[in-house]
Amino acid sequence: MKGESPVNIDQNRRKIGFLGLGIMGSAIAQNLLKGGFEVTVWNRSPEKCEPLAEIGAHVVRSPCEAVERSFLTFAMLADPAAAESMLFNPDGAIREDGVLNGLSDEKGYIDLSTVDPATSRKVGAAVSARGARFLEAPVSGSKKPAEEGNLVILSAGDESLHQDALPCFEKMGKKIFYLGTLGNGARMKLIVNMVMGEMMIGLCEGLGLAQAAGLEQEDFLNVLDSGALANAMFRLKGPQIGAGQFSPAFPLKHMQKDLRLTLALADEIGLSLPSAAIANECFKKARQLGSSNEDFSAVYKSLV
Numbered sequence: 455m456k457g458e459s460p461v462n463i464d465q466n467r468r469k470i471g472f473l474g475l476g477i478m479g480s481a482i483a484q485n486l487l488k489g490g491f492e493v494t495v496w497n498r499s500p501e502k503c504e505p506l507a508e509i510g511a512h513v514v515r516s517p518c519e520a521v522e523r524s525f526l527t528f529a530m531l532a533d534p535a536a537a538e539s540m541l542f543n544p545d546g547a548i549r550e551d552g553v554l555n556g557l558s559d560e561k562g563y564i565d566l567s568t569v570d571p572a573t574s575r576k577v578g579a580a581v582s583a584r585g586a587r588f589l590e591a592p593v594s595g596s597k598k599p600a601e602e603g604n605l606v607i608l609s610a611g612d613e614s615l616h617q618d619a620l621p622c623f624e625k626m627g628k629k630i631f632y633l634g635t636l637g638n639g640a641r642m643k644l645i646v647n648m649v650m651g652e653m654m655i656g657l658c659e660g661l662g663l664a665q666a667a668g669l670e671q672e673d674f675l676n677v678l679d680s681g682a683l684a685n686a687m688f689r690l691k692g693p694q695i696g697a698g699q700f701s702p703a704f705p706l707k708h709m710q711k712d713l714r715l716t717l718a719l720a721d722e723i724g725l726s727l728p729s730a731a732i733a734n735e736c737f738k739k740a741r742q743l744g745s746s747n748e749d750f751s752a753v754y755k756s757l758v
């Protein structure tokens with residue numbers, strides 16, 4: 455079992471809320487349950503709660519109820535709009551059955567979603583105004599690392615909450631970074647994904663050109679894997695692309711969202727990022743061609 459055993463943690467602190475049971479949220483919530491935490495779950499589409507209920511999760515009908523029952527509540531949602539929707543209605547008013555109405559005193563709200571720093575600061579300010587604590591903690595690593603508890607956690611914001619969340623983080627991740635001021639977790643995550651998106655375009659173009667030039671894609675991947683360019687992503691995704699397997703571990707629409715947010719961050723700073731801008735256009739094109747809900751490696755189909 456990874457990390458501190460929750461049996462050593464005060465009963466109240468073992469009560470964890472979890473909002474958002476997509477690819478990542480389901481796997482992480484499952485690890486918390488297996489790790490001995492009492493987990494209360496909520497998801498917009500309620501049927502995704504069923505597998506978690508079968509292994510012991512308590513299911514509730516609103517984010518507010520999950521927060522009320524929990525010492526710490528985690529959220530793992532698609533994008534900035536979804537993250538904000540846990541707190542606010544579309545018109546900006548406080549959501550009646552949302553997170554804010556369940557928060558008090560030393561409770562903590564931790565957003566694992568990949569969002570921009572401004573969204574994180576907005577959510578953080580609203581949570582602090584209720585006297586509660588907020589941490590952003592986007593994660594690096596995809597479906598399999600999430601299932602295996604091997605994520606890399608990029609936490610920033612309230613340091614006391616970071617300390618309180620460590621027993622949970624240790625069930626989710628193999629490496630935990632505390633990056634200081636709120637916004638730094640979001641920035642770090644976006645920059646890492648910018649590099650990943652650009653690497654994926656390079657891999658796809660290489661596979662496409664290898665084939666068009668009369669080489670075996672398998673030979674190309676073996677050559678890549680034998681030198682300084684060897685990496686876990688090429689090793690995993692290369693053969694899947696070659697075999698035309700694009701079932702989503704990291705949905706392509708989320709990769710494009712991350713590049714869009716990265717470019718906005720660079721715009722704010724006034725930094726030119728030509729390769730990231732081209733990568734964003736490639737993923738946008740793939741969305742246009744219908745690959746939004748496929749794995750981000752499906753960008754291959756729009757390039758070759």
Ligand code: NAP
Nearest residue numbers: 474475476477478498499531532536568596597703704708
């Ligand atoms: P996903 O499978 O698409 O799940 C998205 C979740 O957000 C679902 O629970 C969905 O609810 C919910 N959601 C979307 N729009 C909503 C809204 N307007 N209101 C309420 N709930 C909403 O995505 P995922 O792969 O788990 O990714 C989740 C986050 O982690 C994203 O920010 C992504 O960028 C980031 N991330 C993903 C990976 C990865 O490899 N997959 C790795 C690292 C980080 P429904 O079930 O009702 O649709």
